[in-house]
Amino acid sequence: MSTEPRELRADARENRLRILAVATDVIEQQGTMASLNEIAKRAGVGPGTLYRHFPSREALLAEVLATWVKRVEEAAQSAPVRTRDDLVDWLGRLAGIASGYRGLAASMAASMDDEASPLRHAHRASLVANTLVFERAREAGLIDHAVDSGTVARLVTGVAMVAEQATLPPEQVRDMLRVILDGLTARSD
Structure with missing residues (x-):
């Protein structure tokens, strides 16, 4: 169940992949209620970038899952x-x-x-x-x-x-x- 748009710019694609990798690590360590702001910070993006790719916690979890x-x-x-x-x-x-x-x-x-x-x-x-x-x-x-x-x-x-x-x-x-x-x-x- 992907929330990824059909075609992303290279930098947006890299941001998305980095967010997913960091989210996987943080969720494994802290659980499903881990701070989305912390995930964004560790991924080196702003919260707005995270929410553009994953409009909700559940959407991010669904990708991680x-x-x-x-x-x-x-x-x-x-x-x-x-x-x-x-x-x-x-x-x-x-x-x-x-x-x-x-x-x-x-x-x-x-x-x-x-x-x-x-x-x-x-x-x-x-x-x-x-x-x-x-x-x-x-x-x-x-x-x-x-x-x-x-x-x-x-x-x-x-x-x-x-x-x-x-x-x-x-x-x-x-x-x-x-x-x-x-x-x-x-x-x-």
Whole structure:
């Protein structure tokens, strides 16, 4: 989801690329609510230049998240889905990817139902990825009924938000995801 005009002058193109590179670093360090003025300052441009390229925080985040979206899609494609542990691993990867930028899980949660949000593309990518994995889980007999991807995404986003705020170790995150999965997996008893 690019906000870039079709043709930019060379200096404008360089400014835009520099803003994106700096924004990626600053957002990784400080989270999604990092100061846009600080991003502009570190990129060596004025706030007006930043806003000409990215009219809102969400528009800038959406561009920064293009790489994030690709990671989600690749993770879904490569996720093995043969066992219950595979599903826990998938949910853990999804939660981990959501926690890649501090504050991202909360920003995504806030935009889940906002069709106009530039973050919608990133949210939609996580839903599509989760649907792909869960369809394979159904085919493997791991899930005994239809589960809405949106519901699962909200649950995983909630886990990612808690994990981030409480700085939980990975094993505690896995335990939380196992609890969620217990409600989704087929029972043989």
